[in-house]
Amino acid sequence: GESVGLHLPTLSVQEGDNSIINCAYSNSASDYFIWYKQESGKGPQFIIDIRSNMDKRQGQRVTVLLNKTVKHLSLQIAATQPGDSAVYFCAENWGNNDMRFGAGTRLTVKP
């Protein structure tokens, strides 16, 4: 499944499928980006980050891709599990310690 972040705030996938969550960021000068996961009733939790001098970074079951040309960020989750159901936010560093968050995408994993 694939979303376009702010334009499609929900994404539903089958358990075991790969998920792709997209984010269009706004500041071409942003040099650092983070993906957060927020479960219901909890604060955001760090998933993975990437600096602007990279275009790909991999973690455990997650990969972040950065395309600076079109100011696009994506989060790929491999073999999505029910525990991955949450709202996912991308955040960009506007400078001066100001991390700006997108509106989020709600991921629902169907068993």
Added chain:
Amino acid sequence: NAGVTQTPKFRVLKTGQSMTLLCAQDMNHEYMYWYRQDPGMGLRLIHYSVGEGTTAKGEVPDGYNVSRLKKQNFLLGLESAAPSQTSVYFCASGGFPGDTEAFFGQGTRLTVV
């Protein structure tokens, strides 16, 4: 290790009342932040601090004040609450963006009636 702790977890205020939200972290972080989260929106930065005794404005600072008298505590004050300040407030602490991830508290749900 408690991480980031917010007090209180829930609060209902009448318009015009004042209150202070407390954020405490035990990770010796220099940077602390206050965000608000409204339905269907991402987090918006209210104020932040880069160290004890320092504060700075974020994206939506109006109607709020902050203080960082001790490194481990970051206080968010509402002097005269308004219904528009009904929101969920999150505190975070961490190193400089890019050096250390930010850890978030569990949130404070504030309703102003």
